[in-house]
Amino acid sequence: MTVAAKGKGGGAKEPRFAERVIAWQRTHGRHDLPWQNTRDAYRIWVSEIMLQQTQVSAVIGYYQRFMEGFPNVAILARADADEVMRHWAGLGYYSRARNLHRAAQLVMSEHGGVFPQTQEEIEALPGIGRSTAAAIRAFAYGARAAILDGNVKRVFARHGGVSGYPGEQKVERVMWEMAQERLPTGELEPYIQGLMDLGATLCVRSRPRCKDCPVAVDCVALSEGRTAELPTRKPKKELPQRETTMLVLMRAGSVLLEKRPPSGIWGGLWSLPQADDDAAARKLAKTLGADWDDGEYLRVIEHGFTHYHLSIKPVLLSARVRHGTEEPGHLWLPLAEAHGAALPSPVKKLLTGLAAGTPLFD
Numbered sequence: 001m002t003v004a005a006k007g008k009g010g011g012a013k014e015p016r017f018a019e020r021v022i023a024w025q026r027t028h029g030r031h032d033l034p035w036q037n038t039r040d041a042y043r044i045w046v047s048e049i050m051l052q053q054t055q056v057s058a059v060i061g062y063y064q065r066f067m068e069g070f071p072n073v074a075i076l077a078r079a080d081a082d083e084v085m086r087h088w089a090g091l092g093y094y095s096r097a098r099n100l101h102r103a104a105q106l107v108m109s110e111h112g113g114v115f116p117q118t119q120e121e122i123e124a125l126p127g128i129g130r131s132t133a134a135a136i137r138a139f140a141y142g143a144r145a146a147i148l149d150g151n152v153k154r155v156f157a158r159h160g161g162v163s164g165y166p167g168e169q170k171v172e173r174v175m176w177e178m179a180q181e182r183l184p185t186g187e188l189e190p191y192i193q194g195l196m197d198l199g200a201t202l203c204v205r206s207r208p209r210c211k212d213c214p215v216a217v218d219c220v221a222l223s224e225g226r227t228a229e230l231p232t233r234k235p236k237k238e239l240p241q242r243e244t245t246m247l248v249l250m251r252a253g254s255v256l257l258e259k260r261p262p263s264g265i266w267g268g269l270w271s272l273p274q275a276d277d278d279a280a281a282r283k284l285a286k287t288l289g290a291d292w293d294d295g296e297y298l299r300v301i302e303h304g305f306t307h308y309h310l311s312i313k314p315v316l317l318s319a320r321v322r323h324g325t326e327e328p329g330h331l332w333l334p335l336a337e338a339h340g341a342a343l344p345s346p347v348k349k350l351l352t353g354l355a356a357g358t359p360l361f362d
């Protein structure tokens with residue numbers, strides 16, 4: 001593994017890399033995203049959390065609805081956890097929403113409702129790492145702080161010719177050094193935004209648009225014909241396959257939903273009652289007042305998580321009674337309204353398909 005950076009990116013004395021990124025950002029970068037042109041740390045913070053692992057185009061609608069629902073940190077801190085999850089449903093990586101909510105409460109209780117300013121204080125909030133804290137400081141306070149998110153790692157790996165998987169500590173350390181060395185002394189916001197824009201629009205994962213790139217002239221990956229191999233991919237590991245049976249329990253046009261535990265997969269969202277296998281599902285159906293033998297298997301749904309693949313076997317059942325109506329953690333919801341609930345995306349897809357009469361049987 002080679003982790004030495006070869007690129008002449010310019011150090012503190014000669015910030016050529018930064019100058020080119022800044023000039024390019026001013027003419028070709030993004031300037032009108034809903035979280036830009038503000039110094040409001042709250043708005044910037046929410047956007048940075050949503051943008052972790054999610055593309056700008058997918059975030060915009062969620063961001064706007066979230067801001068309408070929770071226009072400031074005090075309102076978010078006071079909000080019901082269910083309401084926060086409902087605004088996040090479909091965006092994925094739900095621990096981000098739980099952390100955001102918890103962090104808002106800490107901003108109120110520990111910082112008097114004012115978003116903190118130092119790197120240490122910001123990083124101490126749940127769900128905020130070094131790069132996110134630096135981006136918030138740069139955009140909200142104009143601080144000189146290096147960022148290193150996934151897109152920026154790709155730019156640095158290619159431009160500097162850094163081999164080795166960037167998730168590895170040794171490689172990441174080299175990249176943080178590069179990030180630090182390349183920081184300009186001023187114009188931090190266009191530089192940080194420019195790096196993000198470059199990674200998202202030109203230096204994309206497959207087929208980067210090098211001919212339009214402002215740092216192409218000394219890009220190591222381009223000159224050595226290695227843009228397809230850098231950054232080095234994560235060493236492949238076969239993901240385990242798991243199965244679950246979900247009960248789509250219907251009664252008079254309503255479906256029974258069950259609240260997921262607050263942590264873990266789909267934590268805090270509403271989902272369908274589920275069991276590890278058919279034998280357990282049969283027992284569960286009985287407990288919930290349905291006859292398993294009258295059930296119909298619907299089409300299997302395949303869902304990928306970071307650490308495993310899940311095959312979901314949905315079974316459509318009729319309940320004789322509305323079991324669990326009075327129990328916390330259970331909810332009978334008219335099927336036609338299911339799309340508005342805080343549901344994991346495969347469950348939402350299944351229920352909206354059922355409501356629309358989409359053929360779901362094999």
Ligand code: SF4
Nearest residue numbers: 158203210213216219
């Ligand atoms: S020249 Fe191509 S590979 Fe190099 S940084 Fe620019 S877009 Fe990325």
